[in-house]
Amino acid sequence: MKKIIVLVMLFFTFVSGGAGSTVNANFTEDRATWLWNPWMIVNDELGTLAFLENKKVNKVYVQIDRDISMSVYRSFVEKSSSKGIRVYALDGAPDWVAPKGYTSQNQLMNWIGNYQNSSTAAQKFTGVHLDVEPYLYSGWTSNRTATIKSYQSLLTQAKTSALSLKLPLEVDMPFWFDEVNYKNTYGKGLLAEWVIANTNSVTIMAYRDSAEMIIDLVKNEVALSGKYNKGLVVGVETGQTSEGESISFFEEGETYMNHELEKVKNHYKAVSGFKGIAIHHVDSWMTMNPE
Known part of the structure; x- marks a missing residue:
């Protein structure tokens, strides 16, 4: 069957x-990885690229640190692109689902928008990749229903922002979201299904x-x-x-x-x-x- x-x-x-x-x-087929320490491309861009190329990576999620100059990201994205590696702008934190936590996401999207508008085609990010992990926020224990809804609201806003940037939206998700139910203004069902349906791709x-x-x-x-x-x-x-x-x-x-x-x-x-x-x-x- x-x-x-x-x-x-x-x-x-x-x-x-x-x-x-x-x-x-x-x-x-994606062969991806997370680059959480963008200072690696400040201190050793060529070494980092050589590692990715050696491991046959074709997609990398790179943490956005606004203390790092956009020119550093432009250089890395352009060199990665020439090697067939797609670069996604990565960010996220559990407290993004807190009250007004969405402002951090808005700052990310604004930064990406400014970056894309001031970069050449070869220097532009391929997409947006979020790692929020709402279950690490205190509200997941104290008020899971509200926290789940806040997470859904956050991703809904992210989807709208990514569309305006003409970029796909991807998210990280734990394997056990297929055991988490929701019932609110977004409907009802399994959280895993909702996340998959409302983003372009999920990394589990x-x-x-x-x-x-x-x-x-x-x-x-x-x-x-x-x-x-x-x-x-x-x-x-x-x-x-x-x-x-x-x-x-x-x-x-x-x-x-x-x-x-x-x-x-x-x-x-x-x-x-x-x-x-x-x-x-x-x-x-x-x-x-x-x-």
């Missing part, structure tokens, strides 16, 4: 000309260190992404963590990680909704055991 459903999904995606299906000859934080666990964690989100003709990117962790031994590939090393990620890609490569892999993050990836 599962094979029949998958074939039907692939057929309808193909005939509708939708993106995200591997039957599309123009489909490009499927932080586990085996293909079997990752494949199982993301199956619902891959299906939902296919339903809405969106692309889901599967994110994994490389940093050292105290959250448990099964969270990160830090202990096992890069060779093992690549082997497991190939299993994930092979499992989902024929499924509409799967868009690729993201590795969190540049700093820890650079220093992880290569064996």
